[in-house]
Amino acid sequence: MTPNMTIYDISEKAGVSIATVSRVLNGSSNVSDKTKKKVLDVINQYEYTPNAFARGLGLNTMKTIGVMCADSSDLYLAKAIYFIEQKLRANGYDSILCCTGYELETKEKSLNLLISKKVDGIILVGSHFIHESENDNRYIMDAALQVPVMLLNASFDAPNVYSIVSDDYNSMYEATKLMIASGIRDVLYFYNSTSYSGKRKLAGYRAAMEEAGLLRSGNLMQLYTGSHEDIQAMSEHLMKVQSKGILFRGVIASDDNLALGAIKYARTTGLRIPEELSIIGYNNSLLAACCNPELTSIDNKLETLCQHLITTLMGLLNGCEMPKKTVFSGEVIHRGTTLS
Amino acid sequence: MTPNMTIYDISEKAGVSIATVSRVLNGSSNVSDKTKKKVLDVINQYEYTPNAFARGLGLNTMKTIGVMCADSSDLYLAKAIYFIEQKLRANGYDSILCCTGYELETKEKSLNLLISKKVDGIILVGSHFIHESENDNRYIMDAALQVPVMLLNASFDAPNVYSIVSDDYNSMYEATKLMIASGIRDVLYFYNSTSYSGKRKLAGYRAAMEEAGLLRSGNLMQLYTGSHEDIQAMSEHLMKVQSKGILFRGVIASDDNLALGAIKYARTTGLRIPEELSIIGYNNSLLAACCNPELTSIDNKLETLCQHLITTLMGLLNGCEMPKKTVFSGEVIHRGTTLS
DNA sequence: AACAACAATGTAAGCGGTTTCAATAAACCT
DNA sequence: AGGTTTATTGAAACCGCTTACATTGTTGTT
Numbered sequence: 001m002t003p004n005m006t007i008y009d010i011s012e013k014a015g016v017s018i019a020t021v022s023r024v025l026n027g028s029s030n031v032s033d034k035t036k037k038k039v040l041d042v043i044n045q046y047e048y049t050p051n052a053f054a055r056g057l058g059l060n061t062m063k064t065i066g067v068m069c070a071d072s073s074d075l076y077l078a079k080a081i082y083f084i085e086q087k088l089r090a091n092g093y094d095s096i097l098c099c100t101g102y103e104l105e106t107k108e109k110s111l112n113l114l115i116s117k118k119v120d121g122i123i124l125v126g127s128h129f130i131h132e133s134e135n136d137n138r139y140i141m142d143a144a145l146q147v148p149v150m151l152l153n154a155s156f157d158a159p160n161v162y163s164i165v166s167d168d169y170n171s172m173y174e175a176t177k178l179m180i181a182s183g184i185r186d187v188l189y190f191y192n193s194t195s196y197s198g199k200r201k202l203a204g205y206r207a208a209m210e211e212a213g214l215l216r217s218g219n220l221m222q223l224y225t226g227s228h229e230d231i232q233a234m235s236e237h238l239m240k241v242q243s244k245g246i247l248f249r250g251v252i253a254s255d256d257n258l259a260l261g262a263i264k265y266a267r268t269t270g271l272r273i274p275e276e277l278s279i280i281g282y283n284n285s286l287l288a289a290c291c292n293p294e295l296t297s298i299d300n301k302l303e304t305l306c307q308h309l310i311t312t313l314m315g316l317l318n319g320c321e322m323p324k325k326t327v328f329s330g331e332v333i334h335r336g337t338t339l340s
Numbered sequence: 341m342t343p344n345m346t347i348y349d350i351s352e353k354a355g356v357s358i359a360t361v362s363r364v365l366n367g368s369s370n371v372s373d374k375t376k377k378k379v380l381d382v383i384n385q386y387e388y389t390p391n392a393f394a395r396g397l398g399l400n401t402m403k404t405i406g407v408m409c410a411d412s413s414d415l416y417l418a419k420a421i422y423f424i425e426q427k428l429r430a431n432g433y434d435s436i437l438c439c440t441g442y443e444l445e446t447k448e449k450s451l452n453l454l455i456s457k458k459v460d461g462i463i464l465v466g467s468h469f470i471h472e473s474e475n476d477n478r479y480i481m482d483a484a485l486q487v488p489v490m491l492l493n494a495s496f497d498a499p500n501v502y503s504i505v506s507d508d509y510n511s512m513y514e515a516t517k518l519m520i521a522s523g524i525r526d527v528l529y530f531y532n533s534t535s536y537s538g539k540r541k542l543a544g545y546r547a548a549m550e551e552a553g554l555l556r557s558g559n560l561m562q563l564y565t566g567s568h569e570d571i572q573a574m575s576e577h578l579m580k581v582q583s584k585g586i587l588f589r590g591v592i593a594s595d596d597n598l599a600l601g602a603i604k605y606a607r608t609t610g611l612r613i614p615e616e617l618s619i620i621g622y623n624n625s626l627l628a629a630c631c632n633p634e635l636t637s638i639d640n641k642l643e644t645l646c647q648h649l650i651t652t653l654m655g656l657l658n659g660c661e662m663p664k665k666t667v668f669s670g671e672v673i674h675r676g677t678t679l680s
Numbered sequence: 681a682a683c684a685a686c687a688a689t690g691t692a693a694g695c696g697g698t699t700t701c702a703a704t705a706a707a708c709c710t
Numbered sequence: 711a712g713g714t715t716t717a718t719t720g721a722a723a724c725c726g727c728t729t730a731c732a733t734t735g736t737t738g739t740t
Contacts, residue, residue, distance in 0.1 A: 006696055017720045022698060032718060049456040053402070054696030056393035057725045062457075064436075071422060075626070078418035082411060085439045089450075094457065096404075097437040099425045110429075116389040117402075117434065229626055260630050267632060286415070286569055290600050292607060292632045346726055357690045362728060372688060394726030397695045687736070698725085706717070 005048045014042040025050055056118065065313070066114030067095045069125040070102050074228060075285045076255070076302070080125050080152060083306035091314050093120070102128060108139040121147050121313050127154040127195035148316045150309050153300075154196040155325055162316070163325040164309040166300035168197045171330035172204030175252055175280050175298055178332060180212050182339040184250040184278055187214070190238070190262060191254035192224045201254050201282070219246045224258060234261020235268055242269070249277060256281040256288050259295050263337070279337040293336030300330040345388045354382040365390055396458065405653070406454030407435045409465040410442050414568060415625045416595070416642070420465050420492060423646035431654050433460070442468060448479040461487050461653050467494040467535035488656045490649050493640075494536040495665055502656070503665040504649045506640035508537045511670035512544030515592055515620045515638055518672060520552050522679040524590040524618055527554070530578070530602060531594035532564045541594050541622070559586045564598060574601020575608055582609070589617060596621040596628050599635050603677070619677040633676030640670040 007025075011018040016035055023031050024039040031039075042048075056062040065088055069077045085095050096117060098110040107129060114122055122143055129151065131137055137156060143149055144160035155163040179187050189205045191198060202221065209215035222241055226233040238261065241248070253259035259281030263273065271277045273293055281288055284299035308326055315322045334340065347365075351358040356375055363371050364379040371379075382388075396402040405428055409417045425435050436457060438450040447469060454462055462483055469491065471477055477496060483489055484500035495503040519527050529545045531538060542561065549555040562581055566573040578601065581588075593599035599621030603613065611617045613633055621628055624639035648666055655662045674680065 008696080018697080019699075019720060019722095020718085023719090026698080030718065035718080049452070051397070051696050052457045053393050053396035053400075054725090055698080057391070057397055057696080057727090058698040060393075060725075062393070064457075067437075072412065072425065073415075073419040073422040075413075075415065075418075078415075079413040081437075082413040082439055085412065085437060089438070094436055094438075094453065096434055097407075097421075097425060098429070098434070099422055112389075113434065117392050117404075229629075231630055263632070287627070287630060289569075290571055290627060291630060292603070348726080358727080359690060359692095359729075360688085363689090366728080370688065375688080391726050394695090395728080397697085397726080398728040400695075682740095684739080685737085688734085690733070691731085693728105693730085695728085696725105698723105700721105700723085702719105702721080704717105704719075706715105708715075709713085710711105 005046055007050065010039065010042050010046070010048055013046070014039045060118070061120050062094075062118055063092060064094045064096055064117070064119050066098065066111075066117070066119035066122045067125060068098045068100055068107070068110055068114070068122065068129070070100055070128045071228075072097065072099045074126075075257075075287065076283045077126055079285070080302055080306060083303050084123060084125065084152075084310065087307060087310040091310065095123075104131065104136055104139075111139055111143050115143055115146050119147060120317055121150065123150045123152065123309065123313070124154065125152045127193070127197035130154045130156050130196045132194070148313060150313050152305060152309055156196075157324070161324075162312055162322060164305050164312065165197070165325070165327055166305060167327050167329045168200040168300070169204040169207075171282075171298045171300065171332070172201040172252065173208045174204075175332055176205045176208035177212075179250045179252065179278055179280060179338065180208065180214065182278065185212075185214055186248045187220065187250040187252060188238075188241070188246075188248035189221045189252050189254075190224060190234075190258050191221070192228070192258060193254065194223075198254060205252060219244075220248065224261070228257055231257070231260050231264050234258055235264035238262060238265040239269070251277065251279045253279065253281050256283050256285045256295060256297055259297065259337070260287060260291055263291055263293075263295070274337050274339050278339060280332070281337075284333050288333070288335065296335045296338040297333055298330045299333050301328055304328055345386055347390065350379065350382050350386070350388055353386070354379045400458070401460050402434075402458055403432060404434045404436055404457070404459050406438065406451075406457070406459035406462045407465060408438045408440055408447070408450055408454070408462065408469070410440055410468045411568075412437065412439045414466075415597075415627065416623045417466055419625070420642055420646060423643050424463060424465065424492075424650065427647060427650040431650065435463075444471065444476055444479075451479055451483050455483055455486050459487060460657055461490065463490045463492065463649065463653070464494065465492045467533070467537040470494045470496050470536045472534070488653065490653050492645060492649055496536075497664070501664075502652055502662060504645050504652065505537070505665070505667055506645060507667050507669045508540040508640070509544040509547075511622075511638045511640065511672070512541040512592065513548045514544075515672055516545045516548035517552075519590045519592065519618055519620060519678065520548065520554065522618065525552075525554055526588045527560065527590040527592060528578075528581070528586075528588035529561045529592050529594075530564060530574075530598050531561070532568070532598060533594065534563075538594060545592060559584075560588065564601070568597055571597070571601050571604050574598055575604035578602060578605040579609070591617065591619045593619065593621050596623050596625045596635060596637055599637065599677070600627060600631055603631055603633075603635070614677050614679050618679060620672070621677075624673050628673070628675065636675045636678040637673055638670050639673050641668055644668055 100107045100110045149161045151163045251262040266277045281297035284297040288295040288297040351361045440447045440450045489501045491503045591602040606617045621637035624637040628635040628637040
């Protein structure tokens with residue numbers, strides 16, 4: 001391509017005005033077929049592409065969506081990003097990705113950056129963007145003043161903020177009930193986050209345990225605070241729990257990584273899975289099908305969630321009224337770490 | 341923030357010209373401290389942010405780098421993206437992410453899209469972007485006419501294209517030699533790609549085998565063509581190999597996923613690891629530390645590669661001369677799937 | 681005090697598009 | 711054919727910023 005071609009060059013070579021070229025470019029109807037063809041020929045011949053900045057300046061949109069996630073190397077988030085990116089592109093939008101980490105300050109900074117880049121909308125992937133304190137969520141409301149904000153796996157009620165969530169509460173409730181039904185009474189809940197969805201999951205577990213009259217003390221709820229990837233540390237955490245005399249014959253983990261920690265724990269202590277220790281994970285990630293034995297896990301239909309998120313966002317950008325919150329239900333995928 | 345503030349509003353409120361405001365915004369030195377403060381005060385008061393499009397139009401750069409990868413849900417690529425994104429941001433650049441899939445056409449389209457978005461540079465993550473046929477790589481050369489193109493884990497000699505690679509050849513060579521040294525003569529090479537790095541790895545394996553006089557037929561090199569994530573299918577592939585009477589007591593896999601397939605195969609057929617089957621993976625991904633037994637794998641120091649890539653890119657953007665190709669060596673991480 | 685040299689600021693011309701509005705050409709009536 | 715209406719097209723303003731160049735204000739020198 002001859003570089004730095006402008007609409008002026010094209011208009012000149014085609015023998016029309018720049019306004020006409022612009023009309024052709026934007027598919028305006030008020031151009032005769034003859035001139036349209038003439039212009040398109042020149043455009044194709046010189047492989048001209050309009051300058052995105054100039055266009056953005058004029059239209060005040062760049063057809064770009066800002067996507068934020070805490071950590072794109074997290075298996076689950078990475079998959080979500082993949083789906084989102086793919087579906088955005090299918091709708092003629094691009095994405096700017098920001099991996100923010102887990103601190104409020106960097107989240108806030110990234111969000112402002114995206115806004116200043118004039119994105120048409122923002123997608124927050126994962127529940128880490130909603131905080132306990134109302135005040136810590138102000139940055140989202142500020143952003144929503146400018147462009148629609150979509151939340152995946154988190155929910156927050158504010159103007160111009162839309163939530164797509166899986167029914168974590170119910171999924172955990174069902175999973176716990178299932179484990180109880182298989183005869184296990186000491187079900188440990190192993191989790192690592194008190195984010196929006198983290199809390200919902202926990203509540204689901206509690207509900208099922210209470211219903212069965214099994215929730216006697218908080219000891220059966222174990223918060224793990226170490227690295228996401230350090231399976232060894234998770235295993236050691238459980239070891240410590242055990243050494244405190246807290247009994248458990250089942251583990252429900254708030255994500256698959258933690259479940260792997262539980263598998264490792266079983267292996268280290270020589271417990272047979274699932275006969276002596278049942279385990280259920282969450283997210284049904286790649287890991288679930290890889291480990292040994294294969295992990296029973298909850299699938300929350302990520303692709304469906306993402307598809308719906310994009311559909312909603314596109315609707316919003318086209319000025320349609322859209323539901324503020326959509327909930328999809330999950331499903332337990334049975335594999336080798338639970339009794340059938 | 342009062343929306344739609346422009347530099348004119350600020351200049352008016354501060355009682356200076358727009359040029360002066362612009363100078364303050366861009367940190368130009370030719371502004372007296374007094375006026376600078378005056379302007380900054382107004383800017384802060386109104387939380388003004390300059391319009392990115394207009395700025396882009398003027399400067400002809402948006403401080404944005406286009407990042408392409410085939411599939412961000414691939415564990416290794418996701419990690420690379422994470423590092424890259426993080427380090428770009430630290431340098432004041434943003435990234436536009438494109439997940440292209442594996443077809444030439446979509447790669448080409450994405451690349452053009454990024455160029456049209458006026459990115460300042462392009463990073464191709466993974467070796468899938470370089471093809472056998474010189475002609476299929478033309479799209480990269482075209483892009484490089486406009487902006488620097490960085491390749492991670494691939495190498496391609498063309499103007500304005502820079503490569504950062506791990507020494508896959510040598511890593512595989514060493515890994516194979518190691519396995520041979522542990523007494524295994526029938527080492528199967530299990531791979532799934534003939535991309536740039538795929539070929540280098542294969543060559544490393546061959547060299548070591550040939551050197552030891554063990555490379556008798558092509559049967560010991562098994563190409564797997566199924567899905568990246570389908571561990572079951574990989575295992576079945578190996579099963580078929582076995583049933584054809586091809587013996588192997590060691591497997592060197594071109595990535596950790598394939599190695600997991602080998603582990604699954606061993607498990608299914610009841611082979612003990614590593615006594616009856618040794619396995620070495622590649623990439624030292626999260627998976628390697630998760631599975632059972634833990635996987636011996638080659639670590640290619642991804643973060644170092646990424647850091648170097650960004651450093652090189654930043655240098656280029658600042659007009660410095662930079663090395664066209666940089667090679668880092670990998671390292672075998674011993675775990676439970678090999679004899680010590 | 682007069683003038684040079686330089687620092688600080690302002691003016692105005694782009695950057696490359698979109699879009700309003702006016703002008704022209706084509707089509708339609710009677 | 712002459713007058714209207716409508717489909718095409720073009721001229722020019724505008725989007726918000728950067729920057730070369732002109733202008734004004736300071737300081738220093740002799």
